[in-house]
Amino acid sequence: MEASVEHTEGQNTLPQGENLSRREIAQIRFQEPYLAAFRERLPRYPYATDDPRQGMRPRKRENAIRYRYIQVGRYPHAIARIVLDVDGPTWWEAMERVPPSLSIPNPRAPWRAHLVYELEPPVWLSSPRNREAEANPFALVREVDARLRAYFGADPAYTGLLGRNPLAHPHLLGGGKLWDLRSLLEELRDLTPRRRALAYLDTATYGRNCTVFDQVRAFAYSVVAMYRGKPNGFDLFRQAVAHEAHRLNQTLFRDHPQGPLPRREVEATIVTSVSKWVFHRYRGTRVWVLSGTGRVDRSTLSPAARALIEPLRGEELEKARRKPLEAANRKRRGEAEKALVEALKRLQAREETITARALAREAGVHHTTASRWLQRMRGQG
16 A cells, blocks of 8 residues: 555654555554553553563653553552553454553463553542542443453453563554543443442453542541550551551451552552542541441431441451450449449358348449359459
């Protein structure tokens, strides 16, 4: 095919006088601009490796782009794209309805691939103040992620952190289409039954840190007043927030296909953000009461705040119910023993016969309590 295609604004100039295939023309016009934008969106120190089984580490962007695998998601500043890991021959036909920005097949197993959906504009990760004022973008990203996984039957255990590096991969498919998040959702709603999408919702990559964030935020609001004005108050407050964040992460996502969130992600995107903002900017002064479990007592909260904190269930709920009862029983036993000791002294002073009923009458306790205490004392004697 003769490469005498007219150059229009926004397209790369094609070499004149050369025979180029359609694939080569598409690569020059669409893929190359997309790959340049992909490189610009990378963080300064993305994770990179040639073999994920051997581990990964952050590398300078100029060096990271030479590796076979690079960090494609979980950026600290934004959600730039949604990446799927598909395994099966059906993805080729399925992507005709919702074309990805880029498809990166496995050169050794072409039926396996990473499908990249680049978002324009990206979802910028905002401060708690902005998140209070605006609709939570994570809910939208989470639904799109779940519907894409449901439509392609993608691997639910894929975390979206590392992907094949398109800058170092020789076999790329796609024209670099950029997707608006809401437009992508509208397309998927017509293709994915709601029941099937809901089955994938709990395995979605995005939105999990939002769940932890909201619950940690409510906890931080409840206790920050106890740390202000104290020596090393911020450090102690940050430790409390970190402990709650990691506890929630382990509790909420113990059975998630991808496991709990990485500890580093919880520290960087949740603990640091919540502790700094709440300690220095939150102006509420109310200290919410903590229950016997160390969690915020939901019965003392407003309906809006109560909705942020999951109620206890199962064995954890049973332990929470038993804990205050056990404490009350210990206190009651201590008071009864003190009264029985005083009653014993008075009966001995009057030289009366020491019986369980006499002790119970003198101490003002039940005769069974006095009988057990008396047997215990005689056994110790």
